[in-house]
Amino acid sequence: MKAIPILALLSVAGAATAQVYSPPTGEPKRTAPPSDTVTRVNSDKKPAKSPFGEEIPMLDPSAETITVGGVTIPLGDNRLMKARFEKYLSQPEESSGAAKEYRDTVREILAAVSPFREGGPSLKDGWSKLPAASAYPGDANICGSLAEAVYVAMLAKRDVNGLKNLNNELEKEKQRRIGDGDWKTRHDKTEKMNVTKTVGESTTTTQEAAVGFSDNSLEYAEVLRRIAEIEVLKKANLLKTEAQVLQTKIQYQVNMVQWFAQRRFEHVLMASRFYNQIWKDGDTTLHIDENSDVSKLFTQSVGVSPTVASLDSLSNEAIREVDKAIEAFNYLVDEGELHSASQRLMEAFALGEYLAPVATLPRERKRKVQAYMRDLNDLYGMMQARDYGGAKDLIARLQSQARDFPSAKASSAIAGYTLASDLSIEKAKAMLLEGESEAAAKEIVAAAEIWPTNPKLDEFRELINKSGTVVTTRNDFDRLLSEKNYREIFRRRFEFVPVIKGDATREDAMQQILESIQRIEIALNKASEFSNIGNSYGAWEQLALLREEFPDDPNLGRQLEKLAPKVADFTKALDEAQRLENRSPRQTGSSMSWYLKARGIYPQSRIADEGIQRLLDEILPEGDALSPRDAVETEG
Incomplete structure (x- = not known):
């Protein structure tokens, strides 16, 4: 046998056993799910306070006071003022011929009684135009009331002059009686008369001069009485005159103060100028109760007592402020800054509702403010009602209408509230899934109080309805x-x-199971492909290798059983080779023969190649190992 040394790749593939799921060590015990999965809400608990306090913006467009020249003027019920302002925004401008004629007449009246009129003020000319001005509906007949007040003042002044004339006549009578009395005292004498005087026991008769017009005279006493009576009558008439003047002034001033409070500043100017023509005594102090609200307007704001001149000055200042506010409004509307424009118009209306610049403002410009104010009021209502979803959409619309809309405060509040509500809902979901129904109920109540219209509350409601199924499903998984x-x-x-x-x-656990089953399914699909092309040995070996990792998978075992009859000779050779390899003492040669036989049945067998390689590594010295393929060629 010729040995051909080659460089072999030495790899020891140990048979590693595995499971579809390997539980972690030290896994904590799970709390058994409660059998009662109904969520109960404890209605006795106090509502949870908002984590952000109660700072809902408030964007109330109405105001209760306005300050002019340092004097704070009350505007009355802010709800009524708001309603009047909204009505004003929808009304057409006062541009008719009658309105223009009325404003011209008012200017003529002011010019007639102006101290700068050429030739001096003319009370008669100014007073004669008042009835014409009172005919205009927008005047509310205030010019008629002013005409009547002037007329009454003139009548009272005539009565005062009559009392003065009466006092003059009384003074003349007094002087006449004094003169007559003095003359008679000096010249009227009685005749000489005898006077008898008794001294002791003697009686003496003498002749004395007669007494003239003197203390003993009844006529003299009558003169003195009449003179005293005249003085009393004069003083009574003087007091009556002063009281009548004061009463007339008070009645007149009451009208002025009332018109000032009603913000009828042009009428205050007319009344002030008429006042200066009726009473030229220099007394312009308003005779009102020092504890009255009108008196406090001046004493508490500027620290001085109110006068007719101060009403005149403040009325002029108010008219100027309204002109400036309307000028600013028109500029801001042209610049697209409706938020600031609406504030300027509101100030102008609150201060000078009846003045020409406000009354003649075109309706199409007011309608822009009306649409913006309506959305602004809706936003205020939504924030109060905690409808943050609708408020968020409305903020976007307001920003498109007015580029100066201050959205930071409202947007910040919405972001904070919605986040807090969402977090409470998510926490409630987690608690519900853990079976902590009471804690979940508290969290969901807090979420609903923060944002009652949160759409995730509907999701949680569905989760509650399905909570029994959720717990059951989770128990099935365990x-x-x-x-x-x-x-x-x-x-x-x-x-x-x-x-x-x-x-x-x-x-x-779910991740491990999914990955393992997917591997098994991939192997089963490959085995099916091998079977379809008639390679049952390849199909069986694909599954046999995976079977060592997942011995408990039923689908894998079932498929191997189906393939077993078709690959019986192959599996028998492998089983015998592995038995001899694992026998003690190991029968290396016999085991090698069975591995070679198995590979002869299925030449692409990975299991046979790995068995042959293990035996070669054991037989040959390190560095002289042969590959299974070379070993077969050498034997040949």
Whole structure:
């Protein structure tokens, strides 16, 4: 026998046994799933507070006060103001001929009683135009009330003049009586008269001068009484005059204050100028209760007592502020900054609802603000109702309408609330799958309180309805795993995978089972292909090699049994070769003969080649090993 030394690849292929699934060492014991899978909600628990507090933006477009010239003016009920503003946004502008004529008339009245009028103010000219202005519906007949107030003041002033004339007449009468009394005192004398005086026991008669118009005279006493009465009447008339002037001023000033509170600033200006023409005594102090709200507007804001001049000044300031606000509004609308524009228009309306710049604003420009404000109010309502899904969509629409819309606060709140709600739902799902129904109920209640319209709540509701099936399915997985029924687990893999998601141990077991079964199925498919072309030996060997790794797989064993009759001679030769190889003492030559016989039956046999190689490695010295193919040629 000629030995041909060749370089052989020495590889020892040990027969490694394996399982479809190898459980991890030290696997913790699983808690048995509860038989009761119904989720109960403890209604006695207090609602969980939001983790972000109660900061819901508030985007309330209405206000309760407005400050002009340092004076804070109340606007009344903010709900009514809001309703009036929304009504204003949908109304057409006041551009009719009657409206233009009314505004022209108001300007003419102000010019007539202006101190800068050429020739001086004319109360008569200004007063005569008031009835025409009161005919316009938008005036609300305030000019008529002003005309009546001026008329009443003039009548009162006439009565005061009458009292002054009466006092003058009384003064003349007093002076006349004083003069008459003085003259009579000096010139009117009685005749001489005898006066008898008794001193002790003697009586003396003397003649004395007569007493004139003096203390003992009744006429003199009457003169003194009348003079005193005249003084009393004069003082009474003077007090009556002062009271009447004060009362008339108070009545007039009440109208001015009321119109100022109603933000009828043009009427306040007209009333102020009429006031200065009616009363020229320099007294412009508003005679109102110091504890009244109107008095506090001035004393608490600017620290001074209110006057007619201060009302006039503040009205002019308010008119100027409205003009500036409308100018800014028009610019911001043209720039597409509707958020700031809506604020400027709201300020202008709240301050000067009845002024021309506000009343004549075109409706198409107001409609842009109306659409934006409607969406803004809807956003405010959605945030209050915690409808964060709808609020998020509405924010996107508002941003498309107004490029200056401040979305940061609302978007941050939405992101925080939705994340907190989603996390609570996911935590509740995990707890429910672990059988912790009470803890899951608490988490889902917290999630619903944070975001009641969270769409994932519907998913959780479906999960609750299916919770019994989920627990049962998971229990089936554990049972099949303990029974090593891997084929059944593989068949129901689409049912098991969702219910064990998140459980690392179960997921690892499922992964091993899927990979192992897939390998077996691939081998079975190859074996089927070999069988179809008549190579039963190749088919059997494909499965036999895999059988050593997965001895418990039923499909693998069943297919090997089907192939066994067709490959009986081949399997007999391999079995005998392996028996002699493993015998003690080992019968190397006989074993080699059976391996060679097996390879003669199936020349491509991997099992036979590996057996021959093992025996050659044992027989030949290291470095002189032959390959199984060379060994056959040498024997030949």
